[in-house]
Amino acid sequence: METLTQTKFKHVSYLWDKNKAEQLQNDEVGLLIYRSNLLGADLRLTNYGGGNTSCKAMATDPLTGKKTEVMWVKGSGGDIGTLKRSGLAALYVDRLRSLENIYRGIDHEDEMVELFNHCIFDLASKAPSIDTPLHGFLPFKHIDHLHPDAAIAIAASKDGKRITQELFNGTIGWVDWQRPGFDLGLKLKQCIDEKPDLRGIMLGSHGLFTWGNTAYESYVNTLEVIERCAEYLKEHYSKKKIFGGEKIKNISKEERRGQAAALAPVLRGFCSRDNRMIGHFTDDDRVLEFINSNDLERLAPMGTSCPDHFLRTKISPLVLTLEPNEDLKDWKKIKERIAPEFEAYRQMYQDYYKSCKHPNSPAIRDANPVVILYPGIGMFTFAKDKQTARVAAEFYINAINVMKGAEAISTYTSLPRQEAFNIEYWLLEEAKLQRMPKPKPLTGRVAIITGSAGGIGKAVAKKFVNEGGCVVLSDNDPTRIKQAEEEFRLEFGKDAFTSTLLDVTNAGHIEEAMKTSALDFGGLDIIVNNAGLSISKALEDHTEQDWDLLYDVLVKGQFLMTKSALTIMRKQSVGGDVINIVSKNALVSGPNNAGYGSAKAAQLHLSRLNAAELGADKIRVNTINPDAVIADSKIWAGAWAEGRAKAYGVSVEELPSFYAKRTLLNEIILPEDIANACFALVGGLLNKSTGNILNVDGGVAMSFPR
Incomplete structure (x- = not known):
């Protein structure tokens, strides 16, 4: 097995340990877990809980005693960085692919999710995710589907398809944006059928698929593709003012921290109108570069592109009109100042829901913002618990990275509002929410x-x-x-x-x-x-x-x-x-x-x-x-x-x-x-x-x- 060194990569981390991998050489599933954990350990490769990985290998059918091809793929929920065998779904490959024979078309594709259960090989495995057919219809033994900021920046740019073609000399395919599901799996199959020598496929506005015949080949292929995307972005950052240049000068970290601490409870009160929320604050340099820029006003309302980002950050953030050095001591006046901004956001969200909803859409959810940007100070996120709030902040930083890259090489494009709604209020997502355990008595306190x-x-x-x-x-x-x-x-x-x-x-x-x-x-x-x-x-x-x-x-x-x-x-x-x-x-x-x-x-x-x-x-x-x-x-x-x-x-x-x-x-x-x-x-x-x-x-x- 050929191994590389970290020196080949500047923008991603090469973590493969040959000795550890050799201990798993006869265990394809073990190598899948190992590869997944390495990929998930580098947030430049994929966000928390985002993406999925798979492998296909021969196994003994417990019913017939004969060898059959089985696909192990990350199940619904979970995170590849902490993935264990119990987090995998195992399915018969032939049964999964045979579902194409009864597929009734894109208007009925949600019904296919329940049919995945008829393809289960290991009855103790995790429930299959909506991305299962995306792996199942590709012929490769090891597949990585990740959400790297560098790749999504290209995928979410106006000229993404052309840039992908030129950057990889036609070795990376392109599939336009489509909600994940059975039909998208067929689109990936069509893409590879038309050009079998591809090393990966870029999903418009969404993410990246890469693969290999072994766990190691897939791992290196993934790193190389993302490395090339990141290097391409870096080459363009010096050619254009980032986010249109700086509009607001930074104040000291101590001053930012003081302003944020003074304002956070006020914001939390507004966000807790319907449900008690937990907050998170960050003044990460990437956040400050965005919120202090000339392009904030244009880009922030556009929202995110990758569905994983969007699901955790909502349709768009609320941008406060307060000055960085605003006197926050009279908090009652500050509440009066920003109350109309919250009301306007809630009205915007209600209008978005009404204009996009379907007859069978779930009821409208909390209309308050998840992400709140305070120019000059930082970003607040509010959610049901600390982990969810923290992860929402991480995802919005991913979105900032994507906007930065897309603007450097072309023009950023976000998901159309109807497509965003179809993700946020997807009946399958609603079912997942309904399956979550009831909040404990002190949740949100x-x-x-x-x-x-x-x-x-x-x-x-x-x-x-x-x-x-x-x-x-x-x-x-x-x-x-x-x-x-x-x-x-x-x-x-x-x-x-x-x-x-x-x-x-x-x-x-x-x-x-x-x-x-x-x-x-x-x-x-x-x-x-x-x-x-x-x-x-x-x-x-x-x-x-x-x-x-x-x-x-x-x-x-x-x-x-x-x-x-x-x-x-x-x-x-x-x-x-x-x-x-x-x-x-x-x-x-x-x-x-x-x-x-x-x-x-x-x-x-x-x-x-x-x-x-x-x-x-x-x-x-x-x-x-x-x-x-x-x-x-x-x-x-x-x-x-x-x-x-x-x-x-x-x-x-x-x-x-x-x-x-x-x-x-x-x-x-x-x-x-x-x-x-x-x-x-x-x-x-x-x-x-x-x-x-x-x-x-x-x-x-x-x-x-x-």
Whole structure:
């Protein structure tokens, strides 16, 4: 097997490892997976979840015991970069091709998808995708269908067909834009029947098909074709002003970040009119080059070309008319300024739906924009969850790359609106949406939990993520927060959380935490004031420093965090929740507890006062009173445990059982118990409850509030 080196390629990554491949030399499906993962690892080759790969090989038919040709192809959904065998569909090639005999024409091609099930070879395989016939009707053993920006830039240009012919000397075929499906598969077959020596086919406005007789040949062919496209674009970038040249000068990254953080919750509020959305922000250089250009006004309304891009970014973005240095402090005036822009976008989307819909089209979906461009600042994207919002941003950057390339070599052309609608409201896409699992209770919700690198805070953060939420981990201990980050990354992936160093007595830290929440998730819905410390001393031993520290962290910290969160929640105008983790000590008098107990009582009454004040904003404020939550707690790791043990005349080791025995239920209280109580307050069943105290202490009669 001949192998190349990375030096041959400047615009794509050559990742083939000969030794790894040789270990799979008798496993064509294994080589398909290997090749797919390499292709998916380079986003210059294809976008997340985009494209598909296949191989054809002989296998033993379980019904006849005879050898038969089987095609393994990426199934519906999934991503080639992370593709495993379980993500492949396996079909009898002869049965798939025989469907041509009963095909009734393009007006009936959607019915062919169900017939793919009659061609399944491996009953445990993934459901076949709409692209299955595109691979099945081509005669090659290994096929790659990708969405590389460099190729789509040519495919989406006005002169794409001519450029493809000239650039590859007729070795790359051309098929005009057509929605993926059975008929497009037949068009690819016709193309190769007419010219069998082609090394690939360009799909107008869509993407690229390349192939080979082996996995390696297909891989190298794919890289070479995309490399040539990218080099061709590069040769033309210096000949023409990119996007018509710069219209707006860049401001500093810090200024951009400040503007974006201030505006994000306002935008999130508008985008969450129908469904609570999660946001993502980027000021990637490619985005800035586009949004700061003279051609933004002309190109942005045109929308995207590749259907994969379009499905995730909607018909077109909303371009804000705000200046980069706009004073955003008076957010109420800013909301009034941009409200008509959102209304105009919604009307445009409704008109688009009405003018393009078919008698059997699904009902109109959320009319709010997915992509929002703020010239001079960056791009916001909003979607049902963080991953979807982040991927939408990645796809729009793909679209920017395509527009840049197409404009450099010719003129950019987007999908006609009717074609775009036919993709967005395709009944097969609607069926896929209907099959998706129901959203979890906290889907679309963002929470900051203070002191969440361990103990109660970390348990609450995990509970919220498991229930669909996004969380901002925060703690004043850098070592602990790094450990928590790694734990969450391994357990939940990168999209469920972000983190920030946070001392709740430090106004700068609090401001940065709010910025982090706004930039990473678009805003904030839930604050859990959990950060705390404990000092247990006899009154005569209590110092003024002890007193000030307790009140600064417990009372002032709760006050500052709630006040700061209030601004974001009001910008969004969708309500919110404040949960204050207080203590049974707020209600129960005990020895050696003057500073801590009185600070907890102040926290409790501050909760009541806030609940009374914030109800008009639909912001609920509730209190949880735990007792003796010892597991994974920094509080119990030091002098507090010793002080409480001394006060009750027991050893430190005896404290858990001592606390359990004095409860009515005789139970040890765990961090997970507090987490469950927090979820009970925000999970949807208590949306009309505020100003409440929820005891989670195993039952301590003295702490009953009534």
